[in-house]
Amino acid sequence: xxxxxxxxxxxxxxxxxxxxxxxxxxxxxxxxxxxxxxxxxxxxxxxxxxxxxxxxxxxxxxxxxxxxxxxxxxxxxxxxxxxxxxxxxxxxxxxxxxxxxxxxxxxxxxxxxxxxxxxxxxxxxxxxxxxxxxxxxxxxxxxxxxxxxxxxxxxxxxxxxxxxxxxxxxxxxxxxxxxxxxxxxxxxxxxxxxxxxxxxxxxxxxxxxxx
Numbered sequence: 001x002x003x004x005x006x007x008x009x010x011x012x013x014x015x016x017x018x019x020x021x022x023x024x025x026x027x028x029x030x031x032x033x034x035x036x037x038x039x040x041x042x043x044x045x046x047x048x049x050x051x052x053x054x055x056x057x058x059x060x061x062x063x064x065x066x067x068x069x070x071x072x073x074x075x076x077x078x079x080x081x082x083x084x085x086x087x088x089x090x091x092x093x094x095x096x097x098x099x100x101x102x103x104x105x106x107x108x109x110x111x112x113x114x115x116x117x118x119x120x121x122x123x124x125x126x127x128x129x130x131x132x133x134x135x136x137x138x139x140x141x142x143x144x145x146x147x148x149x150x151x152x153x154x155x156x157x158x159x160x161x162x163x164x165x166x167x168x169x170x171x172x173x174x175x176x177x178x179x180x181x182x183x184x185x186x187x188x189x190x191x192x193x194x195x196x197x198x199x200x201x202x203x204x205x206x207x208x209x210x211x
Contacts (some may be wrong), residue, residue, distance in 0.1 A: 001097040002105045002137070005072035011137040012075055020090055021125050023077040023133060026066065030078050031059045033087035034112075035128065042115040046148040065092070077133070079111075079126045088122060089113040091130045096144060104141040107134060113182045118153060127161055135191055143191070146183040158184045162194050 006012065016023040035058045037043050043053040052058040068074040079089040089111050096108040111130060113123055134140055145163060147154035157163075163184035171180035 001095060002102065002126060004095050004120050006069065006094070007072040009137045011077075011133045012069075013018075016077075016129050016133050017082070018125050018129050021079050021080055021122060021129065023091065023126075023129050026062070026069070026076045026078050026090065028059075028062065028066070030087065030090075031055060031062050033061070034058060034090060034176060035120050037087065037112075037114045040115050042118075043112070046151045046154070047112065048171060048179060068094075070175055071137045075134075075138075077130070079129065087114060088117050091124045091126070091140075093130075093134055098142070106142045106144060107137050107138065107140045108144045108146075109134070110145070122161070123157055125154070127157060131161065131191060135188060140188060142185050144183065144185045145179045149180045149182055155182060162186055162190060 011023075013025060013141050032055065035052065035055045039056065040092060041051075049061075052061065065074065067077055069076050074092055074094040076093075077091045078087060079091060080086060081088060092113075093107050093112045094109075096106050098104045098106045109130065113126065117123065117126075131143065134143060135177060144166070147167070149168065149169070163186045166183040166185050168180060168182055171181045173179050
């Protein structure tokens with residue numbers, strides 16, 4: 001597996017701005033809004049974990065994620081509404097083994113989207129920002145994503161974003177039970193030629209001031 005230090009990513013410590021949402025680095029203070037999201041059973045339906053029962057339990061998990069980020073093993077961001085700062089989603093990216101070419105840099109991704117934002121197009125906004133950040137700020141060759149076979153919303157989103165179905169696998173849940181999942185991927189060349197890609201992301205407020 002090709003080595004990559006996620007501390008090298010420029011976007012790790014800066015925000016990426018869209019029209020309605022922004023991506024910023026995950027912080028310890030995000031524990032409470034994420035915990036409140038987990039109280040909605042729909043949020044946990046397709047995740048691979050057992051829903052945390054207390055804020056303390058979630059805090060331990062978030063600290064492990066932050067520790068992996070500090071070690072350069074992962075990039076992790078929160079998507080928030082620009083106008084209110086409300087938590088919309090958690091986005092993680094990490095190095096995975098290339099299926100065929102060891103010289104290629106492959107990245108696995110995951111987005112935990114708050115159920116309040118499953119409608120209205122914000123899922124597309126978050127996905128566009130997340131993929132743009134990775135393709136702009138890292139030398140990734142292929143980006144991968146996976147979701148439960150019954151998660152129709154995510155399956156539709158992946159296809160809408162141009163990701164290609166790779167296959168079906170069993171992914172182990174936190175309790176050890178298998179979770180049948182569809183896997184998808186998209187290459188750098190395909191994504192950069194798509195209508196979604198926007199290079200050199202700028203602060204949207206600066207863009208508006210210039211108009």
